[in-house]
Amino acid sequence: MKPLLLSTAIATCVLAGCSMEPTYQRPAMPVPNSYPSNTANTASPTAPMDAAEMDWHAFFRDPVLQRLIDIALINNRDLRIAAAKMEEARADYGETRASLFPEIDLQGYAGRQRLPAMSQQPANGLLGPIENNRNTATSFNTYQVQAGMTSYELDFFGHQRAIAHESGKLAEATATDYQSARIALIGEVANAYLALNADCALLQLAQQTEAAQQGHADVMQKAYHDGGVSEFDMRRSQTQVDAAQVDVQGMQIRIAKDMDALAVLIGQPVLPDYAKPRPWQAPLLTDVPAGLPSSLLDRRPDIVAAEDRLRAANADIGRARAAFFPNIALTGVLGALSGGLSSLLHAGSLAWTAGVSGSMPVLDWGKNENELSASKARYGGAVAAYEGTIQEAFREVADSLAVRDHIQPELQAQQALVDQSQRVYAISQVRFKDGMDDYIATQDAQRSLYAAQQKLVSLELDQAVNQINLYKALGGGWREAPARQSPSPPVAQASVRHGVNALR
Template identity: 75%
Template sequence: MKPWMLITPLAGCLLVGCTMEPTYQRPGMPVPNDYPTHTTNGEAATQAPDLDWHDFFRDPALQRLIDIALANNRDLQVAAANMTEARASYGVARASLFPEIDLQGYAGRQRLPGMTQQPGNGTLGPIQNNRSNASTFNTFQVQAGMTNYELDFFGRQRASVHEAGKLAEASAADYQAARIALIGEVANAYLALNADRALLLLAQQTLAAQQQHAQVMQKAFRDGGVAEFDMRRSQTQVNTAQVDVEDMHTRIAKDINGLAVLIGQPLPSSYAEPSLWQAPLLTDVPAGLPSSLLDRRPDIIAAEDRLRAANADIGRARAAFFPNIALTATLGVLSSGLSNLFTAGSLAWNAGAAAAMPLLDWGRNEHGLEASKARNTGATAAYEGTVQQAFREVADALAVRDHIMPELKAQQELVDQSQHVYSISQVRFQEGMDDYIATQDAQRSLYAAQQKLVSLQLDQAVNQVNLYKALGGGWQQGHAQGQAAGIAKAAPRGATAGFPR
């Protein structure tokens, strides 16, 4: 940067102070203005309501597990600690806007040989010439003052404070995102446990039926009514059902272990069996407009706060090209005797100002500005990518919601028909109209259809949870404002620069 290019902005900044931060503009949404038409059932999207998780998850047992998880989950505690650290770092940055006053005391004894002069050391003290005889003397002093307080004419400190403030806001939004993710994980784990218990019940019912059929076939084999092949085949169905039962026990044990990790402690001793799988557990969530995601989803808010922080960092990098003006001032008392330290005439003070400007830095500031701009470019891409991912999550959840209901209806009809076929095949077998193979096939078809129905019901419930999370469920704009207010309270009173959104 050429010296003559600094004259005009330097004069203005010296008079009123200025900032080198670029004017922030939110990037345009890199997504369509509306969700895909096939995911809206022809209905216009509206502003999604602020639905607290207590209203969405209506199962009392699930509500209790979520409350325990919010209080004990270790990952959420890490996010809370990171938020507290970011707030504290912001407070440290804000303190740099004000002069730091230190109180210092000194007591010493010194001997100077003849024909020497005491060198200046920057402290409050007399200069003595000893040109003939050596001398020994005491020095006592108490002083208060500030050293190297930067006058922020060019906004370097304010840009750093603005950056720290936005990073603190981003950390608060990260905490909210972790909180929503935890709620969703607990809910999905609970739903999986419910579904696996329903599948266990089906497997146990199937095992009981297969054991009953196997006993019939063994008796028929002993009586010579069926071949050994048919008797052995019926026993393999029993073994298959036993494997399914043990597999479901294993899955349920893993579900419980996973829930224990999520809630941060073993499941409560009073924890009862979950509500019936068919019972309504979740409240339906209407989809909002794509633009509402920008203000509702904490991960998008965090990404934009980091983009604002990167924008502020450019101001800090630009200010590095301009002079650094600092003040130093001290006031205290000085005496050669401790008893005279606070007497009249012992007052001492000094004041000064220093200015430094880059002259030859071998490109350090230029490269620093280039790096800051690159970080801003990366933060912009990260923000746009977060918006795109949020849009995709909502669109995917809407697509599943719109198409899974017909699939569930068809699957329920398949279960009903398979139940009828199995019932008829049992009657035909008992009356000798069909062999046992037809009954086994009908039973296997019914079991598979019932398993698929539970799986689809689980998919529907999990998709409702995912849609709730994707729309920023449980996150309200008031929460963000409350977090910002909490960060602002960490700053010294009277400091207002660098925090606007």
């Protein structure tokens, strides 16, 4: 018993031994300390909390959109895959970490043997040999029970700890990968919902245009029969009706595709009520605060995951370095061995064995050296991946800020164009009725108005999508509000139906 306890004590003590891992130093962020100069980057003393701390429920204010996101977080299959990978990585880390401690096994054996005369059975390496020095063959029973550890590595040089450290960092990276997938899903659901709303608004415009063009075509048809206009003018007015009908059918196809895309994201069919037009200017989103330094990028989950992988690569260098040093292992077994089952637990049947084994590379033809070089190369690649992730994140934020700076003046100008186009169209109708202009001028005014209205909806969608992209780029939605829980799918579906009715 004492050798087993001594072996366990020694194994525990060496867990705090030396490590071959290089001292980790975070690379400097390869981006400026602030984003390119723009109006959105001006710090405000009353600005709300940064995007990383803003719960997505506070950012997406539309109740229907909130419930859609809740459903997606429960049902989306891609997010389930990411969650399964996270759990798998955690289990792998637990398995790797267990190798740092002695594994105690309990074994039992019962058997009958026959040995020829003057023979000796080789030792089994655990509880000693069984001999037979008689002149005649003999048969006997063997009963054995033993508990102990076999070949437990004394981690003097941090080989096992480096492997466990690497596995732990990879598990953390997988966990933040899940958070990245979660943020991406929230953004995809929001973008799909906004695209559906925009297409519904465009369908409503197309239907209004079709009705207006049909009314004008009816007037031209009657005038043609009365001899007031030529066939050319009558046919031309009908082409505008046909073009408007093409737009209506095209928008219905787009809405059907939007519904299908949203159904895949939330993992269940979308209620038909979503295909009905609803107010487009509803306050859907909260503005992202201005005045954020680029240092906040290191709170994005994809950047955190990239650094975790960098730390894992650093630990892998320690594993490769430890391979140059001796490998020392302990064996300790305590048990009982007897020829009869009734005497197996008697004091005289006690048996034990303890030993130390060691190995050290002498001639490996450059295997360990090349493995160390490969590990250092992987670390260099991880550094480049980490820096590249930061640069890409910086670009995403800078692009979103640039769009936010300039899209608002563009929206104001486009709204002014819509207002002027509506006025021009109204005047052209009056002039046509008074006989001051032909119908061609009225058609041109109506087409200009329709194009301006379409562009305005498109710009409003671009602005909303850019807000979502900026929120995501700043790491928003990573930290869930602790007091809120996602509803079960039946409750969520009922809530969506209630939210749609509330918007009517």
